[in-house]
Amino acid sequence: MEAYGRLWKVPEGDPLFREHLQSAISFPCQTSNSKFGASFHGRGYYTVSMRTAIYPGSFDPLTNGHLDVIRRATKLFDRVIVAVAKSESKNPLFTLEERVQMVARTVRNLPTVKADSFEGLLVKYVEKCAAQAVVRGLRAVSDFEFEFQLALMNRKLNERIETIFMMPKDTYTFLSSRIVKEIARLGGDVSAFVPGHVRTALARKLSAGPE
Ligand code: ADP
Numbered sequence: 001m002e003a004y005g006r007l008w009k010v011p012e013g014d015p016l017f018r019e020h021l022q023s024a025i026s027f028p029c030q031t032s033n034s035k036f037g038a039s040f041h042g043r044g045y046y047t048v049s050m051r052t053a054i055y056p057g058s059f060d061p062l063t064n065g066h067l068d069v070i071r072r073a074t075k076l077f078d079r080v081i082v083a084v085a086k087s088e089s090k091n092p093l094f095t096l097e098e099r100v101q102m103v104a105r106t107v108r109n110l111p112t113v114k115a116d117s118f119e120g121l122l123v124k125y126v127e128k129c130a131a132q133a134v135v136r137g138l139r140a141v142s143d144f145e146f147e148f149q150l151a152l153m154n155r156k157l158n159e160r161i162e163t164i165f166m167m168p169k170d171t172y173t174f175l176s177s178r179i180v181k182e183i184a185r186l187g188g189d190v191s192a193f194v195p196g197h198v199r200t201a202l203a204r205k206l207s208a209g210p211e
Contacts (some may be wrong), residue, residue, distance in 0.1 A: 050078040050079055051076070051077045051078050051079075051132055051133070052077060052078065052079040052080075052081065052129060052130065052131040052132060052133075053073050053076070053077040053079070053080050053081070053131060053132070053133045053134065053135045053164065054080075054081050054083050054122070054125065054126050054129060054131045054133070054134050054135070055069065055070060055073060055080060055081070055082045055083065055134075055135040055136075056083040056084075056085055056118070056122055056125075056134065056136075057082075057083075057084070057085060057136075058084070058085055058087040058090055058092060058099070058177065059082070059084050059099045059102070059103055059177070060087065060090070060092040060093055060094055060099055060177050060181075061093070061094055061099065061102050061177055061180070061181075061194060061198045061201065061202065062099070062102050062103050062106055062177075062194070062195070062198060063172075063175050063176070063177055063180055063193055063194050063198075064172060064175065064192075064193055064194060064195070065137065065139070065168045065172035065173075065175040065176070065193075066082075066137070067106060067195070068168040068169050068172050069135065069137040069166045069168055070082060070107060070110070070113060071110070072166045072168075073135045073164075073166060074110060074112055074113060076164070077112075077133070077135075078112060079112050079113075079114070080110075080112060080113045080114075080135070081113075081114050081115075081116050081129055081131065082103045082107065082113060082114070082115050082116070083116050083117065083118045083122075083125060084096060084099045084100045084103060084115065084116070084117045084118070085117075085118060085119075085122075086117065086118075086119045093181055093205060094201070094205065096117050098201065099117075100115050100116070100117050101115075102195075102197070102198055102201060103115035105195075105197055106195050106197075106198070121157070122134065122154060123154050123157040123158040123161060126158070126161050127158065127161075131161075132160075132161070132162065133161065133162045133163065133164050134151075134154060134161060134162070134163045134164070135163075135164050135165075135166060136150075136151070136163060136164070136165055136166070137165070137166055137167075137168055138165045138166070138167055139167075139168065139172075139173045139174070139175075139176075140173060147165065150163075151163035151165075175193055180193050180194055180202070181202070184199075184202040184203070184206055185206055190202065
């Protein structure tokens with residue numbers, strides 16, 4: 001797919017097109033009637049107006065709290081890209097590739113969500129993806145100060161990018177990757193907090209000891 005601002009050129013064979021934009025196919029020439037504003041451009045492709053959000057984070061590892069935010073974001077945006085940050089300074093337990101793989105496996109049944117990685121300035125990555133918004137999760141007041149600072153700094157760097165805060169289900173408000181790692185290190189059961197394959201990856205990583 002190619003992006004032109006909010007307009008995306010979608011080839012007819014694209015899985016996203018088939019799975020997510022069926023309603024656009026039903027009335028391809030009637031932009032005003034189409035939920036996604038699809039326009040037919042002769043044979044082979046349509047352009048559709050799509051809202052894209054980037055959900056950035058370390059995801060070291062992805063938790064059910066992250067997944068809850070991803071699901072909520074899919075209700076507001078046509079596409080959600082979960083962008084795993086390299087976060088070298090945070091000394092992550094999992095490599096960047098492992099974290100992206102964990103996200104990809106978790107979202108594989110969500111057709112409008114994609115896992116990716118990025119390095120450097122978030123706003124540059126958002127621009128590269130032709131996205132309109134950044135999604136962040138807010139668990140408690142303690143998250144607010146840092147998130148507020150980050151959102152305003154990103155706005156200074158690019159005024160057109162909006163930051164959307166999403167609150168998870170209340171049972172996930174106490175959940176963080178750091179706490180999950182701590183419980184797993186101490187031999188506790190984390191199955192209520194992370195997808196099954198993440199639990200397995202944690203057990204394997206921690207039993208392997210430091211690299
Ligand atoms: P970062 O290093 O950017 O803080 P995290 O993976 O810890 O990366 O978090 C990514 C985003 O997800 C942040 O906005 C964080 O507030 C949010 N988040 C983390 N855990 C939860 C949770 N349990 N519920 C909702 N949001 C969460």
